[in-house]
Amino acid sequence: MLKALSIGGCFIVLAGCAAAPRAPLPAHLLWQDQAFDYDAALVSVGKRDLFELDAGLLSKLHDPRIQNSSAQYRLNHLVSLLFEPETKDFSYSKNHSTIAAETWRRKSGDCLSLTVLSYSLAKALDMPVQMQEVRVPVVFDRRGSVEFLNRHVNLLISGRSDGGLYVKDGLMRSGDVIIDFEPQVASRREGTALSDDGILARFYNNVAAEYLAQGDLTLAYAHFKAAVLADPGYSPSYSNLAQLYTRKGLLWSAEQLLLYAIALNDDADIALRSLHQLLVSQGRESEALKYKEILQAKQEKDPYYWLGVGLHHLQEGNYQRAVSALEHAQDLTRGFQEVHRYLAIAYWRAGKPIQAKNQLSVLASLMVGELGFAALGKENQQTP
Numbered sequence: 001m002l003k004a005l006s007i008g009g010c011f012i013v014l015a016g017c018a019a020a021p022r023a024p025l026p027a028h029l030l031w032q033d034q035a036f037d038y039d040a041a042l043v044s045v046g047k048r049d050l051f052e053l054d055a056g057l058l059s060k061l062h063d064p065r066i067q068n069s070s071a072q073y074r075l076n077h078l079v080s081l082l083f084e085p086e087t088k089d090f091s092y093s094k095n096h097s098t099i100a101a102e103t104w105r106r107k108s109g110d111c112l113s114l115t116v117l118s119y120s121l122a123k124a125l126d127m128p129v130q131m132q133e134v135r136v137p138v139v140f141d142r143r144g145s146v147e148f149l150n151r152h153v154n155l156l157i158s159g160r161s162d163g164g165l166y167v168k169d170g171l172m173r174s175g176d177v178i179i180d181f182e183p184q185v186a187s188r189r190e191g192t193a194l195s196d197d198g199i200l201a202r203f204y205n206n207v208a209a210e211y212l213a214q215g216d217l218t219l220a221y222a223h224f225k226a227a228v229l230a231d232p233g234y235s236p237s238y239s240n241l242a243q244l245y246t247r248k249g250l251l252w253s254a255e256q257l258l259l260y261a262i263a264l265n266d267d268a269d270i271a272l273r274s275l276h277q278l279l280v281s282q283g284r285e286s287e288a289l290k291y292k293e294i295l296q297a298k299q300e301k302d303p304y305y306w307l308g309v310g311l312h313h314l315q316e317g318n319y320q321r322a323v324s325a326l327e328h329a330q331d332l333t334r335g336f337q338e339v340h341r342y343l344a345i346a347y348w349r350a351g352k353p354i355q356a357k358n359q360l361s362v363l364a365s366l367m368v369g370e371l372g373f374a375a376l377g378k379e380n381q382q383t384p
Contacts, residue, residue: 030253032245036221043226045099045207047200051120054101061124074125075157075177081121082179097206111153112202114181118155119199130156131199134191135267137308137338151236153194153202154180201231205240212244220244235265239274246278254278269295269305303329303336310342319350337366 031038053061060066066077093108103109103117115131122129136152157177194202208223221244227237238261245254255278261271272295279288299305306329313322326343333339344359 030256031225032221032248032250032253035248035250036244037218038222038225040222040226042219042222043204045203047196047230050099050116050200050203051123051196052099052101053120053124054104057104058124061121067126071127074127078118078121078125078127079179082118096210097203109181110206111181112199112206115153115155115179116199116203118179122155122157128158130158131194132156132191133194133198133202135304137304137311151202153199154178154191156191195231198231198234201227201234201237204230205234205237208237209240212240217244217247233264235261235268236270238264239268239271242271242274242278251278251282269298272298301332303333303339306332307339307342310346314342314346314349319346322346323350323352335366337363340366 066074069077093110096110096113098106098109098113100113100117100120103113109117119129119131131153132155133151133153136150155178157179204223204227208220208227211217211220211223221241224237224241224244227234228241231237238257242254242257242261245251245257255275258271258275258278262268262275272291276288276291276295279285279291306325310322310326310329313319313325323343323346326339326346329336329339330343340359340363344356344363347353347356347359
């Protein structure tokens with residue numbers, strides 16, 4: 001997952017009737033190197049390091065018998081490396097992002113780590129592959145004093161027209177295939193394509209968030225800065241960096257970073273939350289109210305927000321409230337498989353079997369002709 005977090009009530013990212021402000025000062029004018037003893041050498045992983053495979057593994061993948069084989073054979077070989085019984089110890093583990101070679105050695109990783117590894121394997125096999133970011137329900141994961149909001153990435157293998165794809169759970173349909181390591185939270189639709197620099201920025205952001213949660217502000221700053229430099233358009237890096245500045249009492253700079261994040265990306269709920277709380281903490285309630293209203297207006301028409309609310313109530317055992325939230329999500333969208341899947345569960349647990357069966361029928365109709373979805377199963381569903 002991609003980490004966004006909240007520290008002591010201030011959010012950081014692992015509009016409505018009011019308009020967001022224009023971008024303030026460029027971020028490079030807001031660096032605070034001296035305050036955090038910045039040294040670029042503290043960031044030891046470069047782009048090549050992130051994607052580079054273990055030499056022995058790469059040699060096997062470059063075997064002419066594999067390289068000269070059909071696209072279908074190479075695709076099946078990729079899937080066998082990731083999902084077949086001989087690699088059944090390959091597991092999903094959240095909260096720690098690693099480079100491709102380390103993920104292969106560890107045989108585990110979070111969704112970003114496993115996506116990077118899969119991408120590197122697919123590239124070595126000369127496959128048409130794209131990393132992508134997909135929206136998932138808005139659900140927070142609290143760890144001690146830090147609250148994380150996770151984003152999600154997976155892999156799209158495109159342009160296939162030959163046969164099906166055998167994976168752990170059976171035969172997938174022909175066409176595009178998504179490889180995902182936390183399928184319970186992911187959309188089966190195509191997401192937003194990510195460049196190598198975009199995924200590098202997300203890797204640095206995750207590492208920085210880990211350091212921030214551990215209280216190592218120097219390493220957190222170095223990696224947040226590296227994330228911004230790798231992909232200046234990735235807005236969560238700015239809002240996360242703002243939380244670091246807030247810890248140091250650099251409130252004006254934190255505010256400017258949050259304004260920049262909001263102006264940079266329409267999907268900036270965390271920055272809006274953080275800015276609202278920052279202004280309230282300074283007694284600037286009238287200014288803060290504007291951002292609260294923007295956030296509420298955005299949430300009111302965001303099915304992912306209501307899906308997250310519904311999942312929270314499901315986990316808490318508040319089934320009628322879950323139904324209400326998920327019905328609201330359903331009213332906001334069409335063809336949204338995740339809503340129908342969880343609404344069926346909510347209806348069933350709320351003692352409404354007829355409505356649950358109706359949702360399953362809708363879900364089944366939506367799944368006809370969908371993208372193939374190769375998934376690494378887990379015993380228990382994890383909160384996104």
